[in-house]
Amino acid sequence: MLKGILAISGQPGLFKVLSEGKNGVIVESLLTGKKQTAFASAKMSTLEDIAIYTTSEDFPLKQVFRKIYDLENGGAAAQTNAKPEELKKYFEKILPDFDKERVYVSDIKKVLTWYNLLHSKGLLVFEEVAETGEEKDKG
Numbered sequence: 001m002l003k004g005i006l007a008i009s010g011q012p013g014l015f016k017v018l019s020e021g022k023n024g025v026i027v028e029s030l031l032t033g034k035k036q037t038a039f040a041s042a043k044m045s046t047l048e049d050i051a052i053y054t055t056s057e058d059f060p061l062k063q064v065f066r067k068i069y070d071l072e073n074g075g076a077a078a079q080t081n082a083k084p085e086e087l088k089k090y091f092e093k094i095l096p097d098f099d100k101e102r103v104y105v106s107d108i109k110k111v112l113t114w115y116n117l118l119h120s121k122g123l124l125v126f127e128e129v130a131e132t133g134e135e136k137d138k139g
Helices: 061-071 084-094 105-120 131-138
Strands: 005-008 015-020 024-029 035-039 044-046
Touching: 005 024, 061 084, 061 105, 084 105
Parallel strands: none
Antiparallel strands: 005 015, 005 044, 015 024, 024 035
8 A cells, every 4th residue: 555655754654666777767746747856865755664753663554544544534634733642632532642752743643744645635545454464474
């Protein structure tokens, strides 16, 4: 689901990887549709590699997106311009044991913004996998 989707530090939105070049990757902005080169010197993170801190173990972003999707019955997430306390309460519904010391309101806003962007582009596709199937993904 999140394969080939990048967050690039200092740039708004998310980017879809189109191809790899000598000095970086060619990406397309999911916000504007514009293509550009993301140079190797840029700080890029694939959404597949991002996890949210919890009080026990880190929780993969794709599973956070699935919990939002389930909570909202396949709809969009809460608005990111809500008050900080409202955002924290909303996020607690999604991930009750998120680490309140290390997950900031700005992180919650980013997760919700990314979810809504992917949702609006029809890129949130979840495999219908039972709990036991998730262990296979980790290997």
